[in-house]
Amino acid sequence: MTWTFPTSRISHDGAGTVALETCHRVSDYTAVARRRGQVFWTSSQLPDGATALDVHCPECAADRGLTVSGTWGAPAELTCLCGHSWTPRLPGLLPEQLLRQLIRLAADGPIKAIRYHLIKVDAADTHPTPLHDAVRPLVADAGRELHRRAWIFSDDETRVASDLLTQAGLRAYWSPEALEALARQTRTEEEQLARVVDMYRALAERSRWTGNRLGRFLAQATAVLKPIKVLTMDGLEPGPTWSGVSPVLEDARSALGAVHVILAAGATGDVDY
Ligand SMILES: [Zn+2]
Incomplete structure (x- = not known):
C-alpha cells in the first residue's frame, strides 16, 4: 500500500x-x-x-x-x-x-x-526520474560533440531547431518584459501536461523527416521519451516537488528541457556550456 x-x-x-x-x-x-x-x-x-x-x-x-x-x-x-x-x-x-x-x-x-x-507510506524513497535519466546519455553525447565542434549545425538543422524552440515557446534571449510576463503566467497542471505532450509530439514529428545528425538525435530522444505521449492527468500521482507539480510531470518537463538545451546550443552556436 x-x-x-x-x-x-x-x-x-x-x-x-x-x-x-x-x-x-x-x-x-x-x-x-x-x-x-x-x-x-x-x-x-x-x-x-x-x-x-x-x-x-x-x-x-x-x-x-x-x-x-x-x-x-x-x-x-x-x-x-x-x-x-x-x-x-x-x-x-x-x-x-x-x-x-x-x-x-x-x-x-x-x-x-x-x-x-x-x-504516503514510501515518501522517504527518492523520486525516480526515469525519463530524464533515460535521455541524459544521449544529451551528454550530443553536448560533447557540439563542444568539440564534431557536430556543427547545418543551416537546415538550425532552421529545424529554431522552429522547434519557437513552437515550444522558448527563446534564446528574454527581454525583461517577456520574463515578467512569464513570471505572471500560471498554468494548471492540466495545461502544463498538454504543453509537455505537444512539445513531445513536435519533436517526434520532426524526427520523422529530418535525416541528418539532428534527425538521429531527435529520433533517439523521442524513442526513450515515448511514455510522454500517453501521459494523462490520471497518471500524475502527486508528490513533493520544488515546483509543486506532480513528480511525473516534473520529470517529463526536465527531460524535454535537456533536449531543448541541445537544440538551443546547436542553433545559436553557444556550445561552451
Ligand atoms: Zn465496519
Whole structure:
C-alpha cells in the first residue's frame, strides 16, 4: 500500500464528485508548538446544491473515521474503526478513480511537504526520474560533440531547431518584459501536461523527416521519451516537488528541457556550456 490516511468523513453527490473531510493534529505540522490535543479540520466541498451522501461501512454502517489505503491507479480500500475493509462502489466513479480523487484532496492539504510524508507510506524513497535519466546519455553525447565542434549545425538543422524552440515557446534571449510576463503566467497542471505532450509530439514529428545528425538525435530522444505521449492527468500521482507539480510531470518537463538545451546550443552556436 502506497498511500494511507485517516479521514473524518467521505461524502459524494451520487454523480462522481467526492468531498473529503480530514482531521489534522497540529503537532504533525509544527515541531515547536506541540500543544497536546490541538487539531484542525480541512474539508472540500461538493458542487452547489448537491446532496451529500456519506460513504459508510457495509457491515457496521460507520461513516466517520474511515481509513483510505491503496496504490496510485489501483482501487481504493476503506477500513472502518472496527476493522472492516471494503472497496466502495460509487455511482459515476470507478474504484481507482475514487482513490485518485481522495488522494488529490488529501494531498491538497495546508503544508504539502509534511502532508506527503504523513500520508504516503514510501515518501522517504527518492523520486525516480526515469525519463530524464533515460535521455541524459544521449544529451551528454550530443553536448560533447557540439563542444568539440564534431557536430556543427547545418543551416537546415538550425532552421529545424529554431522552429522547434519557437513552437515550444522558448527563446534564446528574454527581454525583461517577456520574463515578467512569464513570471505572471500560471498554468494548471492540466495545461502544463498538454504543453509537455505537444512539445513531445513536435519533436517526434520532426524526427520523422529530418535525416541528418539532428534527425538521429531527435529520433533517439523521442524513442526513450515515448511514455510522454500517453501521459494523462490520471497518471500524475502527486508528490513533493520544488515546483509543486506532480513528480511525473516534473520529470517529463526536465527531460524535454535537456533536449531543448541541445537544440538551443546547436542553433545559436553557444556550445561552451
Ligand atoms: Zn465496519
